[in-house]
Amino acid sequence: MAKKLWGGRFSKKTDPVFEIFSRSIHFDYKLAYCDVWGSLLHLEVLYKSGSGVLSLPEYTVLKKNLHIILGEIGSGKFRFNKKAEDIHTNIQNELEKKAGSAALKLHTYRSRNDQVVFDTKLFCKIELPKIIQLIQKVGWEILRLKEKYPKLIFPGFTHFQHAQPVACANYLQALFNFLGRDVQRIKAAADRITLTLGSGALAGVAIDSSQYTQATEKLAKEFGVRIASLSSSIDSVSDRDFIIDVLSVLSILQMHLSRIAEDFIIWSSPEFGFVDIAEEFCTGSSLMPQKKNPDSLELIRGNTGKIYGNLMSVLTMMKGLPLTYNRDMQLDKEPLFNSFEIVSSELKVLTGLIKTLKFNETKIKEQLKDEGLYATDIVYYLVDKKVPFKDAHTIVGRLVKYSLDNDIPIKNMAESLLKKFSVKLIKKEIVKLFDPEKSVKSKLSIKR
Numbered sequence: 268m269a270k271k272l273w274g275g276r277f278s279k280k281t282d283p284v285f286e287i288f289s290r291s292i293h294f295d296y297k298l299a300y301c302d303v304w305g306s307l308l309h310l311e312v313l314y315k316s317g318s319g320v321l322s323l324p325e326y327t328v329l330k331k332n333l334h335i336i337l338g339e340i341g342s343g344k345f346r347f348n349k350k351a352e353d354i355h356t357n358i359q360n361e362l363e364k365k366a367g368s369a370a371l372k373l374h375t376y377r378s379r380n381d382q383v384v385f386d387t388k389l390f391c392k393i394e395l396p397k398i399i400q401l402i403q404k405v406g407w408e409i410l411r412l413k414e415k416y417p418k419l420i421f422p423g424f425t426h427f428q429h430a431q432p433v434a435c436a437n438y439l440q441a442l443f444n445f446l447g448r449d450v451q452r453i454k455a456a457a458d459r460i461t462l463t464l465g466s467g468a469l470a471g472v473a474i475d476s477s478q479y480t481q482a483t484e485k486l487a488k489e490f491g492v493r494i495a496s497l498s499s500s501i502d503s504v505s506d507r508d509f510i511i512d513v514l515s516v517l518s519i520l521q522m523h524l525s526r527i528a529e530d531f532i533i534w535s536s537p538e539f540g541f542v543d544i545a546e547e548f549c550t551g552s553s554l555m556p557q558k559k560n561p562d563s564l565e566l567i568r569g570n571t572g573k574i575y576g577n578l579m580s581v582l583t584m585m586k587g588l589p590l591t592y593n594r595d596m597q598l599d600k601e602p603l604f605n606s607f608e609i610v611s612s613e614l615k616v617l618t619g620l621i622k623t624l625k626f627n628e629t630k631i632k633e634q635l636k637d638e639g640l641y642a643t644d645i646v647y648y649l650v651d652k653k654v655p656f657k658d659a660h661t662i663v664g665r666l667v668k669y670s671l672d673n674d675i676p677i678k679n680m681a682e683s684l685l686k687k688f689s690v691k692l693i694k695k696e697i698v699k700l701f702d703p704e705k706s707v708k709s710k711l712s713i714k715r
């Protein structure tokens with residue numbers, strides 16, 4: 268059993284089943300690095316505040332050993348104690364082992380309630396830029412794909428029905444824009460996180476919080492983040508908005524990844540055959556030898572349940588909590604870490620998949636023969652001949668219906684028949700409109 272950070276008031280041992288139930292070390296070990304950083308800052312303030320709590324030798328030995336621990340964590344050599352209640356306990360016990368009795372003073376004017384918020388905020392500040400970098404890698408691959416197929420046109424869909432021809436570049440730019448907004452949102456969420464120290468358990472501590480702000484220079488150098496002044500210790504230890512905020516922006520990103528996955532899954536089916544997903548990102552069937560399944564994309568789509576679930580779990584966990592800290596809040600970290608992990612691996616998989624994605628131009632051309640795709644262009648042809656749009660819409664609607672009901676392609680209709688639909692305005696020349704390039708080029712509203 269690891270030494271606890273509390274216990275004096277208790278005469279009985281913790282129930283062993285509850286002891287295990289209450290632990291968070293198996294997941295909050297991820298906060299180790301941030302926790303030691305928090306301790307280093309606290310140490311600085313404790314020593315320099317003039318409170319006289321620490322002597323110079325005590326300050327020196329603590330600083331030295333905290334740096335040793337930091338180094339061990341960084342190099343993967345730190346041995347986590349699976350029996351510690353949480354990461355704060357684990358680091359404190361290790362410091363006591365290494366630095367001796369001076370370590371017993373480090374917790375002066377602090378509480379784990381304050382530590383855990385600081386650690387988790389710093390963790391988010393470090394991890395969010397990594398997600399941004401991974402998104403940018405997907406973005407580069409999308410742009411590269413766009414360059415590979417500058418002229419490709421395929422049928423665009425609304426309601427999952429053939430709508431109008433669209434440039435592949437237009438589609439890929441949409442995906443790029445989705446992810447661009449995700450980057451903005453994630454940056455903003457990271458900026459909204461303000462680190463504080465000095466809340467104690469809830470009431471604040473006898474240290475002027477501007478001291479923390481001053482000690483923050485090192486943190487600023489290392490991570491580009493600063494400690495803000497503390498306007499309410501109650502807010503600081505009660506607040507988990509930042510976790511909900513991060514889980515929200517990751518959920519929006521996930522929604523985008525899932526939609527991208529969905530399009531590519533559909534387009535890779537033999538019915539569509541628009542894209543070929545490289546074998547490296549597919550799996551086979553243990554029963555049907557012919558299968559090449561887009562499992563990578565299905566897993567991305569499927570993970571949406573987990574990512575939204577993580578957001579829901581923290582929102583629900585927080586909703587009825589009286590201010591300030593409650594142990595329920597320990598349960599915020601697994602969803603947070605889980606979402607970071609899932610989204611990171613999805614972005615890595617998607618980068619490779621898009622890098623190797625191929626469009627099947629022959630299959631796409633076949634689909635572009637659908638005359639329905641050009642119906643809107645015939646409407647505009649009539650509009651150019653001064654027919655009011657709504658009348659033109661009705662005329663072409665009837666023409667399309669006649670073509671479908673009688674199984675005659677419009678291009679095979681005699682001019683005399685065409686004219687019946689349009690007070691003589693539709694001429695045989697409309698067959699020239701069944702041209703994907705022409706159709707796409709006529710859409711002047713898109714900046715190319």
Ligand code: ARG
Nearest residue numbers: 291353379380383594596597
């Ligand atoms: N492991 C706890 C958490 O993650 C740390 C805070 C514990 N504070 C307390 N008063 N029990 O929330």
